[in-house]
Amino acid sequence: MVVNNPVISLPHLTNEIVRGARKTKLCAYAVAVEGWRRGLTLKWYTIDSGKYDNMITFGVNPPGRLFSLSSKTKTHYFFRTRGDKVANDAVEIGSDKSLTKTILKEKGVPVPEGRKFTKEDSDQAILEYAETIKFPLVFKPTDASLGNGVVTNIKSISELKKAIDFVRHKSQYENVILERYVPGEEYRVYVIEDKVIAAYNRLPANVIADGKHTIKELIDLKNGARMKNARLYSCLIDLDDETMEYIQTAGYTLDSVPKKGEKILLKEKSNVSAGGDPIDVTDEIPQEMKQIAIDAVKAVPGLYHAGVDIIVDINSPIEKGAVVIELNPTAQIGGILFPMEGQARDIPSGIVDYYFPDTIGTETEREKIYFDLNAVLEPLQNRSAQEVTVLPALVGKIYTRRMIVKTNRKGARFQRYIKESALDLDISGHITILDSNQIEVIVASSSMEKIEEFKRLIKANNGIAKVKHIEIENWNSPVKIGFSMDESIDIDQLKNVGSLLKRAEKDKARLTKQKEQLQKRARYIKESTSWRLTESFRTFRSKKN
Incomplete structure (x- = not known):
């Protein structure tokens, strides 16, 4: 059963170790703890520390995304997975999908046919351009992320008009791209210089029928498995309008029991945040696709490591069917650290190797130690400090x-x-x-x-x-x-009654948050199919006791 699948992770970066690092903090922590375990000095910062005045950052609050690693001879600053060797110009190119396409096309890297439209361009201009390229199409903002504002597989002018209204007018994105939709599999390939470190297939949210459970039960089971995963716990499959529409289009309802082995798609987008599955394919993708990803990173001056998003038309040869749809200089790596299938890939080690090659081969038992990220970040979060240094790691035999x-x-x-x-x-x-x-x-x-x-x-x-x-x-x-x-409280270490009250208030806030999280999880469990199915058993046990 899906719910019983063990969580896949690196032996030195397990769920227990990263418990306090969620979402984009997970990416930063994974790189930071790798360098720290090699004996490098680790510091964390607030955005107003002055260390990042010349480095492009975004979404840095609350703290936990900005850090530095130092050896005896040099220091490098990082924002999440991106280090200071990556030029700001490269970051700006990566954040503009239209400019990315232009540069990649000039360097001979395959990209989908299409063009950019600014706020000065009319809706009619977009409709007229659509007539010059073949349907289906994709309509998306030039600067959005996580799949926000993206409408795919547009098959007609009427559907395009709806997409234009949604993206330009309701979502209010001014700069947009209209391009050919490439039907096929979507991959995230992580490249460092001229080497592919990891690759995973991003499958849209789906369930695989077992011939026993209803679609609703299958979704509950899959969400149960995702809740155990450090990257996917907050990326559950929602029963929203899109999900219901996909189920109905497949000819089913939530109560249907599809035949064993059938895959039921639940979303169009493959983003992990929308319930998509990260599937490790590092050893399976052909060298031609890896080379396309490497060429894409090399095409952008000052970009030395990044995530490359590629779509491959499985009905075409790789040299014609693979196109790059996006570059991510600040790529999230949680999906390949905690994939649904395959094996976890050690991108953090690759990044630290690149910035500190002299630490390659450091002998240490890294799986034995870690640090509590939230405890380290507390002075930054309460604004009592702008930088904090983590205690040195134990290195060597532990x-x-x-x-x-x-x-x-x-x-x-x-x-x-x-x-x-x-x-x-x-x-x-x-x-x-x-x-x-x-x-x-x-x-x-x-x-x-x-x-x-x-x-x-x-x-x-x-x-x-x-x-x-x-x-x-x-x-x-x-x-x-x-x-x-x-x-919980050591009275001897508290200076006065005021500090005691402050500590008590902090404990209360922490416990209140934990209570809310537990109540939310309890509601989810009680609403799940598995809870309903075991009601008679629980009643029997209660009477027996």
């Missing part, structure tokens, strides 16, 4: 252990002693109270001798607590850098 401390005390004083002892030894980890007599202490260090010394200090503890026994075993989950205690 030891992670789980200690079970059996003791008669587990209060704040003993926890603070454990935390201070850990920090003095450069040990990261956290404390969890298991029960009235046991504390769990998770630790990570580049030195096993330090872990043994830490264990000795806990045992001694200056008479704060009576430690009966300490069990120690291997720990196989990643550990956050720094050290945290299992308590």
